[in-house]
Amino acid sequence: MIRQSKKLTRHIDRSERAFTFILTLSGGFIVLLLLGVLGTLFINAIPAIREFGVFFFIARTWNAASETFGALPFLVGTLATSFLALLISIPFSIAISLLLGEYYKNGVVSGFLRSAVEVLAGIPSVIYGLWGLFLLMPGVRFIEMQIGVAPQGVGILTSSLILAIMIIPFSASIGREVITLVPGDLKEAAYSLGATRFEVIRNIVIPYARSGIIAGILLALGRAIGETMAVTMLIGNSNFLPTSIFSPANTMASVIANEFAEATGVTSASLIYVALVLFFVTIIVNIAGAYVIQKLSIESSREVT
Amino acid sequence: MTRTFSQVFSLTLVFLFIMIGFTGHLPAADMELLGAGATFPQPLYSKMFDAYNQQYKIKVNYQGIGSGGGINQLIKKTVDFAGTDAFMTEKELQSAGAPVLHIPTCLGAVVLAYNLPGSPRLNFTPETIAGIFMGTITKWNDPQIASANPGIALPNLTMSPVHRADGSGTTFIFTEYLAKANNAWKEKMGVGKSVNWPAGSIGQKGNPGIAGYVKQTPGAIGYVELLYAIQNKMAYGNVKNKAGKFIEPSLRSVSAAANVKIPDDTNVSLTNTDAAAGYPISGFTWLIFFKEQNYGGKTKERAATLAKLLMWSVGNGQRHVEPLQYAPLSKEAAAKSVKIIGSMTYNGAPLLK
Numbered sequence: 001m002i003r004q005s006k007k008l009t010r011h012i013d014r015s016e017r018a019f020t021f022i023l024t025l026s027g028g029f030i031v032l033l034l035l036g037v038l039g040t041l042f043i044n045a046i047p048a049i050r051e052f053g054v055f056f057f058i059a060r061t062w063n064a065a066s067e068t069f070g071a072l073p074f075l076v077g078t079l080a081t082s083f084l085a086l087l088i089s090i091p092f093s094i095a096i097s098l099l100l101g102e103y104y105k106n107g108v109v110s111g112f113l114r115s116a117v118e119v120l121a122g123i124p125s126v127i128y129g130l131w132g133l134f135l136l137m138p139g140v141r142f143i144e145m146q147i148g149v150a151p152q153g154v155g156i157l158t159s160s161l162i163l164a165i166m167i168i169p170f171s172a173s174i175g176r177e178v179i180t181l182v183p184g185d186l187k188e189a190a191y192s193l194g195a196t197r198f199e200v201i202r203n204i205v206i207p208y209a210r211s212g213i214i215a216g217i218l219l220a221l222g223r224a225i226g227e228t229m230a231v232t233m234l235i236g237n238s239n240f241l242p243t244s245i246f247s248p249a250n251t252m253a254s255v256i257a258n259e260f261a262e263a264t265g266v267t268s269a270s271l272i273y274v275a276l277v278l279f280f281v282t283i284i285v286n287i288a289g290a291y292v293i294q295k296l297s298i299e300s301s302r303e304v305t
Numbered sequence: 306m307t308r309t310f311s312q313v314f315s316l317t318l319v320f321l322f323i324m325i326g327f328t329g330h331l332p333a334a335d336m337e338l339l340g341a342g343a344t345f346p347q348p349l350y351s352k353m354f355d356a357y358n359q360q361y362k363i364k365v366n367y368q369g370i371g372s373g374g375g376i377n378q379l380i381k382k383t384v385d386f387a388g389t390d391a392f393m394t395e396k397e398l399q400s401a402g403a404p405v406l407h408i409p410t411c412l413g414a415v416v417l418a419y420n421l422p423g424s425p426r427l428n429f430t431p432e433t434i435a436g437i438f439m440g441t442i443t444k445w446n447d448p449q450i451a452s453a454n455p456g457i458a459l460p461n462l463t464m465s466p467v468h469r470a471d472g473s474g475t476t477f478i479f480t481e482y483l484a485k486a487n488n489a490w491k492e493k494m495g496v497g498k499s500v501n502w503p504a505g506s507i508g509q510k511g512n513p514g515i516a517g518y519v520k521q522t523p524g525a526i527g528y529v530e531l532l533y534a535i536q537n538k539m540a541y542g543n544v545k546n547k548a549g550k551f552i553e554p555s556l557r558s559v560s561a562a563a564n565v566k567i568p569d570d571t572n573v574s575l576t577n578t579d580a581a582a583g584y585p586i587s588g589f590t591w592l593i594f595f596k597e598q599n600y601g602g603k604t605k606e607r608a609a610t611l612a613k614l615l616m617w618s619v620g621n622g623q624r625h626v627e628p629l630q631y632a633p634l635s636k637e638a639a640a641k642s643v644k645i646i647g648s649m650t651y652n653g654a655p656l657l658k
Contacts (some may be wrong), residue, residue, distance in 0.1 A: 237470030239507025261371035262472025
């Protein structure tokens with residue numbers, strides 16, 4: 001009896017160890033992959049780093065004919081489109097998450113809306129791009145004609161609009177998730193004190209779910225920064241600093257996708273350098289996001305309790 | 306539970322290694338010739354190589370990754386041949402390390418496609434084209450356009466020029482033509498697969514991107530391959546050539562552009578051609594390969610197969626060119642190509658007798 005249990009423990013021990021080993025290996029593999037990507041980008045960008053130095057990202061000329069490269073127009077384009085898209089999407093995504101997380105938790109309407117949001121998240125970006133080209137672009141062009149700017153139809157505003165539509169499902173579904181997690185006791189307590197539904201949402205639900213909502217928004221921002229195809233089709237691909245939200249511009253992901261196939265020598269190294277800058281922008285946004293979430297969740301828990 | 310985990314894990318590992326093993330080496334033993342490069346002639350090459358496979362049972366795998374990519378792959382010796390829309394530059398030829406040969410396979414042309422009410426066929430001079438794409442001509446009823454198009458009522462419409470955002474052989478031919486035909490362009494814009502377009506000019510990816518934008522935007526004008534404009538039923542214009550005639554782009558006028566003296570290495574630029582009946586924004590597209598074929602463990606059999614394929618593509622294979630709206634090689638160009646293929650060697654000895 002004792003021997004048997006010993007054997008059993010040993011067996012469990014061994015399988016435990018193997019399991020831990022596999023988990024560690026998988027985790028380590030991810031880190032290795034990240035470092036591998038960083039290393040490859042760095043090594044391949046070396047010719048451009050030598051040529052243009054560390055201030056590549058604030059140089060504003062991108063001219064393949066004279067082989068002078070700077071990433072500022074693309075950095076500005078990426079940040080402008082992503083944050084504008086975020087601004088446009090926030091009211092909608094919060095409204096959708098409140099509707100699905102608070103008003104229609106179950107039932108036909110909820111099911112239908114929820115699957116509509118999910119489908120929206122799954123549509124390939126090239127389809128968004130095409131749709132934007134056929135519907136959004138003439139619309140923006142019409143507005144541009146009304147207010148008297150060059151009626152080109154494509155540019156920062158058009159791509160921000162399409163990006164906003166593309167990222168709403170992400171922030172909305174995470175927002176809905178955290179809003180449903182708000183404890184019922186808290187809400188009931190507020191109702192019993194005579195609070196209206198709006199007051200409950202404003203004073204209980206939103207503060208409690210704030211960090212989760214922000215996390216969803218930041219995830220959406222990550223997607224907006226990296227989005228390539230739909231943006232390429234609607235931004236106008238102009239390698240200059242944009243002068244207004246109507247002017248054509250370019251983003252980092254888009255310029256890489258456009259020019260890499262035919263690039264040789266220092267042009268190709270410069271594009272990889274742009275990728276390196278994009279890599280760091282993504283990391284910075286992620287770290288900043290983690291910091292904001294941590295800070296907000298502490299604050300909100302203080303507010304509610 | 307753990308056993309299944311480790312089983313799945315080790316299976317995944319094995320699978321990964323197999324994948325790495327597969328991508329790591331070239332299929333040298335089986336007879337599938339590999340090519341990569343220009344996307345412009347890709348429809349033609351697909352058709353030609355498919356026909357070749359049916360006739361001679363030799364598979365040819367051509368990937369349209371762009372001219373620059375094709376040249377890179379050839380220099381890295383990962384493909385047997387490559388396709389390019391621009392003759393390799395001195396610098397590229399040097400970095401290849403060994404002599405590289407070019408043979409033209411067909412001619413292509415770039416046309417100006419636009420979106421105007423009534424789709425009139427317009428005449429363009431080099432000066433107006435340069436002005437439009439440098440941003441100095443901003444309205445369709447500009448006197449420069451009007452004077453070349455008597456009798457056509459031009460609308461007071463803002464001009465939206467659109468260029469290729471991706472590096473492309475089409476842009477190369479277009480800018481090379483303008484640099485030859487217009488001094489202002491030569492000084493300000495230059496020649497390249499992508500150039501520094503003026504601020505505010507719209508870029509779109511690929512021929513489909515340009516076509517999509519032009520179709521959607523009244524007043525837009527862009528440059529696309531002739532084949533693409535015909536297939537998409539777009540309105541396109543005539544261009545004034547060196548001889549002073551406005552030439553309608555067609556297979557015949559594009560072929561006629563090659564009625565000039567072709568040098569022995571076929572390194573000739575046909576843009577702004579001297580030929581009186583030639584459409585001036587035309588150019589060859591080339592297949593490139595190493596002169597000495599014994600490299601990277603390539604067998605003599607494989608090298609000879611490649612030489613035969615190349616020979617066929619400038620000979621019998623030319624019958625596939627015209628049905629796909631490309632312009633076929635002239636007799637002179639084909640004869641020069643045959644001579645070039647004949648100069649291929651294996652260990653210094655001629656490959657073909």
